[in-house]
Amino acid sequence: MRTCNDIKRYRRGVLPLFFCIFQAVDSFVVIIPQRTIWSSKTTKATTHHLSLSQNSNDHEEEDRMQQLRSLLEASWNQSLMGNIPTTPMAAAQEIADCFFSHQDSAGVSIIDLQLPSLDLRQGTRWYDAVLAADVAHLLVERLIQRQRDHNVDASVVSEQTPSSSKKALLLVRDEAxxxxxxxxxxxxxxxxxxxxxxxxxxxxxxxxxxxxxxxxxxxxxxxxxxxxxxxxxxxxxxxxxxxxxxxxxxxxxxxxxTIDRRRIQLQSLFGDASISEGADMEDKVIRALQSNVVPFLNPQLDEIDTIAMIAPVTRPEVMAIRALVQKYSKTKRIILINPHFAKPRPMELQQARTVYSLRPFLVRAKDSRETLTKIVVLKRKQEWELFVSDSSSGQFERLAVNYPKGVDAMDGPSMEWVAACAQQYLQQKNAGSQ
Missing domain, CATH: 1.20.59 (Chorismate Mutase Domain, subunit A)
Known part of the structure; x- marks a missing residue:
């Protein structure tokens, strides 16, 4: 029997890929665990026997987690979908490649990895702060190295601020x-x-x-x-x-x-301060930023050129991000990893762009006992792509492409669109088998 520590080590060695359950008209889109960030008038969340039980032991949950992860890995089409992010290294490299294709050195970028070990939006039970920090660190390390190599190749290295001295500020919520x-x-x-x-x-x-x-x-x-x-x-x-x-x-x-601490400054937004929603929340957030973050962003030092924030999901965190974006987004690259913003979108984040997004689903026709169909909504370039695989080992094929505009370009295609694509695919599949 594996201990809880064994489970933690397993979770930090690989990124467990989960799914959620979603019911849409004549089809199920299955998502695990039993919560979702999507909401709709025409769809509603439900549960399924593949869900992780709140009463199951760690060993059973690990086995279920491995089964679900294997479902996705068995069908991943690397030529169409890039590298599968099953480790911090693989995830960081794939995301970094997407950054390199944009060639932007400033502005706000969003990383959307709907994997419970990295996604605090899905709850704290499976979230692993160390694993999320590993991914963020490896990502910004690659971005810094790429910029350094570019500067050397272009012979634009400044004698006063050499690219090798540039650092990244990696932000988490608190000092704990x-x-x-x-x-x-x-x-x-x-x-x-x-x-x-x-x-x-x-x-x-x-x-x-x-x-x-x-x-x-x-x-x-x-x-x-x-x-x-x-x-x-x-x-x-x-x-x-x-x-x-x-x-x-x-x-x-x-x-x-290993962690190269010469280029990464790990820091908290709020230190040991306890900040909750209330009339004085804004004042507390500003004071915390001035004490914990602003000193590292002194323009006279000019050391930090990348700010990465891991899982800003609460109102105080979002308020802090808005303040940092308003002040530094024109001169520094700001990366938000799995953020959660209430709608309407904050004004400071209207121009933010999603660089990489991975959203895995399982789908099957309503009241059907047939093999579950796997769907992945993926963004690596400008468009959002929907991939499908209808067998346990068959490779993913591109089913549809979506080009959302405006604010929707950051959120990606709606769940209604995903459900409609899944429903049409299942209907065509059933018609072909008759």
Missing amino acids: TVRTIERVWEKRAVSFTEDDMEEEENDDEDELSNNNEETAVMYDDFADFGFLESIAAVDSSSTSSSGASDTEQKSQTRDTE
């Missing part, structure tokens, strides 16, 4: 969250340091052994098995080619999992 993330990052760094020392000792012993023998038999050391497993857990694309040395492979593994 900062301490949690810092504790995990520090333990992870210590663990890697100890592993590196053991590797050096093993390398020295191997070298002495080889010097005392005329010939050496080449074989895989048992320690290598751990590295292979670690590489697979981080990102299969990070492994070297078959001709690369073991030293290069191990070095790449370390680079993908």
